[in-house]
Amino acid sequence: KQEVTQIPAALSVPEGENLVLNCSFTDSAIYNLQWFRQDPGKGLTSLLLIQSSQREQTSGRLNASLDKSSGRSTLYIAASQPGDSATYLCAGRFSGNTGKLIFGQGTTLQVKP
Amino acid sequence: NAGVTQTPKFQVLKTGQSMTLQCAQDMNHNSMYWYRQDPGMGLRLIYYSASEGTTDKGEVPNGYNVSRLNKREFSLRLESAAPSQTSVYFCALRGNTEAFFGQGTRLTVV
Numbered sequence: 146k147q148e149v150t151q152i153p154a155a156l157s158v159p160e161g162e163n164l165v166l167n168c169s170f171t172d173s174a175i176y177n178l179q180w181f182r183q184d185p186g187k188g189l190t191s192l193l194l195i196q197s198s199q200r201e202q203t204s205g206r207l208n209a210s211l212d213k214s215s216g217r218s219t220l221y222i223a224a225s226q227p228g229d230s231a232t233y234l235c236a237g238r239f240s241g242n243t244g245k246l247i248f249g250q251g252t253t254l255q256v257k258p
Numbered sequence: 259n260a261g262v263t264q265t266p267k268f269q270v271l272k273t274g275q276s277m278t279l280q281c282a283q284d285m286n287h288n289s290m291y292w293y294r295q296d297p298g299m300g301l302r303l304i305y306y307s308a309s310e311g312t313t314d315k316g317e318v319p320n321g322y323n324v325s326r327l328n329k330r331e332f333s334l335r336l337e338s339a340a341p342s343q344t345s346v347y348f349c350a351l352r353g354n355t356e357a358f359f360g361q362g363t364r365l366t367v368v
Contacts, residue, residue: 181359186364188348189348194355194356196355236357238357243289243306244289244308246291246301246303248293248300248301248302250298
């Protein structure tokens with residue numbers, strides 16, 4: 146069964162700290178992995194997408210990596226700010242899965258001023 | 259989340275009532291999806307549609323029906339709402355690679 150896991154469920158850091166969010170998956174036949182941000186009561190905003198042929202993607206202070214062999218992806222946030230406080234979700238699209246996304250349960254990040 | 263519009267944004271139903279959640283896109287993508295999001299359960303796929311006129315069950319389809327009459331719209335119907343269907347419902351599209359989500363419908367069944 147294809148599963149995606151995010152640990153920890155919650156994380157609190159002081160402003161300015163660099164941090165890493167973890168995502169693991171059970172099926173190495175991953176087509177791509179997408180990171181989303183969700184603010185309370187809001188929808189999902191796509192942050193980064195990594196194709197299976199790529200090892201990392203960068204957007205501003207965000208960097209996402211993908212290691213298929215170990216079944217892991219990480220989202221690195223540099224110089225965290227209070228505005229980064231949100232829930233971060235990773236979702237995998239796997240080969241032969243008709244485009245469905247399998248989601249992790251998310252990591253809720255709080256950045257304290 | 260431009261391109262994916264869900265209506266309504268909020269709804270309260272009594273047990274046994276029916277309703278249809280609407281999703282419309284202007285991105286011209288074939289694949290559309292309905293997910294539900296529950297605390298501690300993450301997002302789970304209810305139904306999906308690979309193209310106009312086709313639909314398939316996802317992980318949690320019981321109690322729901324869907325309709326994809328045209329490329330632009332994908333609706334989710336609850337025929338007889340139950341408290342277990344209290345959730346936040348998201349419609350999504352899949353482009354060539356990336357997925358796009360609507361803002362969600364927050365449904366409460368009392």
